Amino acid sequence: QVQLVESGGGLVQPGGSLRLSCAASGSIASINVMGWYRQAPGKQRDLVATITRGGDTNYAHSVQGRFTISRDNAKNTVYLQMNSLKPEDTAVYYCNGEGIYRSGSYYSSFNSWGQGTQVTVSS
Numbered sequence: 001q002v003q004l005v006e007s008g009g010g011l012v013q014p015g016g017s018l019r020l021s022c023a024a025s026g027s028i029a030s031i032n033v034m035g036w037y038r039q040a041p042g043k044q045r046d047l048v049a050t051i052t053r054g055g056d057t058n059y060a061h062s063v064q065g066r067f068t069i070s071r072d073n074a075k076n077t078v079y080l081q082m083n084s085l086k087p088e089d090t091a092v093y094y095c096n097g098e099g100i101y102r103s104g105s106y107y108s109s110f111n112s113w114g115q116g117t118q119v120t121v122s123s
Helices: none
Strands: 002-007 010-012 018-026 028-039 046-052 057-059 067-072 077-082 091-103 106-113 117-121
Touching: 002 091, 002 106, 018 028, 018 091, 018 117, 028 067, 028 077, 046 067, 046 077, 057 067, 077 091
Parallel strands: 010 117
Antiparallel strands: 002 018, 018 077, 028 046, 028 091, 046 057, 067 077, 091 106, 091 117
């Protein structure tokens, strides 16, 4: 009922920047929390950053000061500005959204993931 689509990944040199976007669509009533997670080969999926509807943010220690999460509530879109990228930031980045959607005359909660976008930091 709610779909998330990421964009903006790619190949970048160490020290470079990338901006990821994730747009949610469907019968959305509200999205409470949106976030970014990442998964490197052979590793578990880890939190990168989250942001509430009111703008409260939370970051993994490894990205604090380099990454900035933001959102546009009117567009149901979340962004991740990544600066000073390091090779260890290489991973598939996934968008996540939690909120409420409409199904006919009913409302239900959702927790949806995007398909992921590859970020590779290499010289």
